[in-house]
Amino acid sequence: xxxxxxxxxxxxxxxxxxxxxxxxxxxxxxxxAANFTRPMQRLTKQFERQTGYVIRTSSASTGALFAQISHxxxxxxxxxxxxxxxxxxxxxxxxxxxxxxTYAIGELVLWAPRxxxxxxxxxxxxxxxxxxxxxxxxxxxxxxAKQVLVSLHLWPAIAPRLVRGESINQAYQFVVSGNxxxxxxxxxxxxxxxxxxxxxxxxxxxxxxxxxVLLKHGQDxxxxxxxxxxxxxxxxxIIARFGYRLP
Amino acid sequence: MNADLNAVWLTLxxxxxxxxxxxxLGTPLAWWLARTRSPFKPVVLALTALPVVLPPTVxxxxxxxxxxxxxxxGRISRALGGGGLAFTFTGLVIGSVMYSLPFVVQPLYNAFAxxxxxxxxxxxxxxxxxxDRFRSVVLPLARPGIIxxxxxxxxxxxxxxxxxxxxxxxxxxxxxxxxxxxxxxxEALNYGQAxxxxxxxxxxxxxxxxxxxxxxxxxxxxVQRIRRTx
Numbered sequence: 001x002x003x004x005x006x007x008x009x010x011x012x013x014x015x016x017x018x019x020x021x022x023x024x025x026x027x028x029x030x031x032x033a034a035n036f037t038r039p040m041q042r043l044t045k046q047f048e049r050q051t052g053y054v055i056r057t058s059s060a061s062t063g064a065l066f067a068q069i070s071h072x073x074x075x076x077x078x079x080x081x082x083x084x085x086x087x088x089x090x091x092x093x094x095x096x097x098x099x100x101x102t103y104a105i106g107e108l109v110l111w112a113p114r115x116x117x118x119x120x121x122x123x124x125x126x127x128x129x130x131x132x133x134x135x136x137x138x139x140x141x142x143x144x145a146k147q148v149l150v151s152l153h154l155w156p157a158i159a160p161r162l163v164r165g166e167s168i169n170q171a172y173q174f175v176v177s178g179n180x181x182x183x184x185x186x187x188x189x190x191x192x193x194x195x196x197x198x199x200x201x202x203x204x205x206x207x208x209x210x211x212x213v214l215l216k217h218g219q220d221x222x223x224x225x226x227x228x229x230x231x232x233x234x235x236x237x238i239i240a241r242f243g244y245r246l247p
Numbered sequence: 248m249n250a251d252l253n254a255v256w257l258t259l260x261x262x263x264x265x266x267x268x269x270x271x272l273g274t275p276l277a278w279w280l281a282r283t284r285s286p287f288k289p290v291v292l293a294l295t296a297l298p299v300v301l302p303p304t305v306x307x308x309x310x311x312x313x314x315x316x317x318x319x320x321g322r323i324s325r326a327l328g329g330g331g332l333a334f335t336f337t338g339l340v341i342g343s344v345m346y347s348l349p350f351v352v353q354p355l356y357n358a359f360a361x362x363x364x365x366x367x368x369x370x371x372x373x374x375x376x377x378x379d380r381f382r383s384v385v386l387p388l389a390r391p392g393i394i395x396x397x398x399x400x401x402x403x404x405x406x407x408x409x410x411x412x413x414x415x416x417x418x419x420x421x422x423x424x425x426x427x428x429x430x431x432x433x434e435a436l437n438y439g440q441a442x443x444x445x446x447x448x449x450x451x452x453x454x455x456x457x458x459x460x461x462x463x464x465x466x467x468x469x470v471q472r473i474r475r476t477x
Contacts, residue, residue, distance in 0.1 A: 064434050129316075129330055135417065137435040163334045163416030166434070174416065178315035179333035 027054040028224035029074065031065040033081035033210065034134075034167035035106060035141055035186035039242040040079070043235050051230075053223035061167035063138025069094060069215065076218025077227060079210070081106065081168075082140035086213040099214035103231050104244035106208035107187040108144050111175060113195030120198065122182065123154055130161055130180035134168040140208055141168040145184035147205040187243035210244075251444060253420050254428040261336070261424060262404040265343040269351040269400050270393070272344070277355035278385075281362075295352045298345060303409025306346055310414050314338050334416035339424070342410045351400040358392020359385065391463045398459040402452060 032040045037059045044055040058065075058075070066085040069075055070092065078095075080086050083102070089095050112118040112128075122128065134142030142164065149155045163179075165171035168186050175183035176193075190197060212231055218224035236246055280292060298306060313320045316331035320341065324332050332338035362385060370380045386393070408426040415422035417431065425448060432441035 061434070067434065067436055070436075130334055130416070132416075135431070135434070137431070160418075163418060166412065166417070166430075173311075174333070177311050177333075178317055179311060179331055180416075 026221060026223040027056060028076040028218055028221050028227060030055055030057050030077040030079060030224075030227070031069060031073070031075040032057050032059050032079045033062045033065070034059050034139070034169040035081050035188055036079055036104070036210070037169060038191070039104075039188060039239055039244075042238055042242075043230075046234070046238070047227060047230050050234075051223075051226055053226055055223065055227055059167075059169065061134065061139040061142075063135075064167070074217050075215055076221045076224035077212065078215055079103065079212045079231075080140075081208060081210050082143075083209045083211045086211040089213060089215070094216050096214040096216060096219045099228060100211055101213075101232065102209050102247040103212045103235075104210045104239050105247060106141065106210055106244055107202075108141060108148065108184055108200045108205060108208070109187045109190060110198040110200060111183045111185050111190060111193065111195060112181060112197075113175060113193065114178075114181065115196045118182070118196040118198045120152065122198075123149075123152065123158065126161075128161070128181040130163045130174070130182070131158060132163050132165060132171040132174040132180040132183040132185075134171045135164045135166055139165075139167050140210075141184075141186055142171070144205040144208055148184065148200050151204040191242055209247075250419055250423075251428060251440060254423050254425050254444075257336075257420065257423065258405055258425040261339055261343060262401045264340055265347055265404045266351070266397050266400040268340070268344055269347060270397060273348065273351040273355055273396065277352050278359050280352075280356050281359035282364075292356075296349050298347075299349045303346065303407070304413065306342065307410045307413030310338075310342050310345075310410065314341070314414060333414050334418060334422060336421055338414055339411060339422055342414055343404045343407055346407055346410050347400045347403045350403045351396045354392045354396040354399060355389070358389035358396075361392075362388050394462055395459060398455060402455055405448070405452070 030040070030044075037057075040057050040059075044057060048054055055077075060068075062081040062085055065073075065075075065078065065080070066089070069078060069089060078086060078089065086095070086100050090097070090100055110118055110120075110123070112122065115122070123131070133145035136142040136146040146155065149158055163171075163174055165174055168189070171183050172185045172189045174180040175185065184200070187199065212228065214224060214228050240246055276291075276295070280288060280295075310320075311333060312318050314324075314332040315321050316325060318331075321331045321333075324330065324337075329337075332341065366384055366388075367380055370384050375383065405425065407424070408430070411422065411424055411427055412430070415424070415427060417423050417427055423431070425444060429441050429444045429448075432438070432444070
């Protein structure tokens with residue numbers, strides 16, 4: 001009995017000692033498109049240091065997050081990789097009106113970590129085993145990759161050698177692990193990467209206009225509101241450093 | 248729909264081949280485990296049981312590294328004239344064999360362990376060689392366990408998802424199995440097709456399990472009847 005009560009006391013003490021870390025700032029939950037995972041880590045670190053608020057991030061393909069939010073997932077913010085899905089959430093009345101804006105414009109890059117050079121020509125030869133892309137149905141970067149291959153008249157020919165990641169992060173991981181020789185990935189993923197890259201000309205795919213939106217769930221969350229403001233202002237230089245264009 | 252039928256066919260091929268390989272590899276392993284007095288027995292038992300407790304992502308992650316052209320399994324494959332094994336049907340078979348191993352070995356081990364060694368000794372006194380003893384004593388006695396092993400190995404491979412998602416690359420006709428096809432439909436909000444495939448798989452799994460239990464039940468009753476008359 002004595003053992004039990006002292007255990008209880010210790011447990012309560014531990015709980016109380018641990019709680020302030022979480023009670024100090026309001027916490028907002030952000031659904032973030034996979035391509036933006038790494039910039040988001042940098043941004044939240046700076047944001048939390050400067051404001052005391054806390055942001056918790058979940059990453060997946062924009063399509064997967066869209067499906068979750070449509071079915072009531074309790075996110076406060078949505079940072080998508082396209083403009084279409086935030087727009088559809090707005091039409092469905094799941095967002096705070098007027099909160100939708102473009103926070104970054106992404107770029108698609110052909111990446112070959114084990115080659116000296118890479119270009120459009122490499123795609124037309126058949127000396128590579130696999131080309132990794134994100135799933136065009138759920139990932140905007142995958143849709144852009146498909147547009148590129150269609151524009152270059154390679155889509156049917158290259159299909160047998162395509163491997164699809166569920167998000168652009170899995171496509172990246174297929175390449176970085178050496179299983180696919182080539183990948184059409186986001187420029188932001190390659191900030192510290194080795195190997196040859198070919199920035200795909202913008203005329204080959206529709207611009208990756210990435211929009212953020214404050215969700216209904218987060219309309220009274222001061223942390224979520226502050227982060228939206230931060231994304232429009234101080235965040236811009238970090239976003240640019242990851243290779244995004246700014247609106 | 249054609250793509251979905253493709254996924255069904257691919258899944259059946261994968262599960263069938265995996266079960267076959269596991270019965271071939273698992274039988275000697277389970278037999279050794281059931282008869283050995285080696286101090287390494289607990290270690291080998293633990294190794295075979297590992298896939299039950301590991302998250303599929305752990306297996307998927309290490310397989311992704313191992314199957315790559317410069318990974319250990321990928322190197323073997325290249326030495327044999329192949330390429331990297333991720334995103335291939337062969338890669339999926341390797342993954343499935345690891346993932347479903349305990350579901351085949353465990354029932355086999357239980358069945359073999361339950362066989363009275365005196366019956367084998369009796370058969371040996373009648374000059375039955377090792378193979379003959381295995382065929383005419385062990386196999387009939389262990390039949391329920393073998394059926395369970397095959398059924399569970401097959402069903403568990405059909406139900407595999409995490410490993411395939413991580414090493415498959417989602418290629419239609421090559422690595423897009425049923426579970427991944429369902430996931431894909433849900434992600435793309437095609438709930439109709441996801442529903443069709445999911446309901447189908449539930450019905451199928453249910454029927455398979457009923458068959459398994461019914462077969463084993465009948466077998467047990469037969470044995471009881473024989474014991475009563477003896």
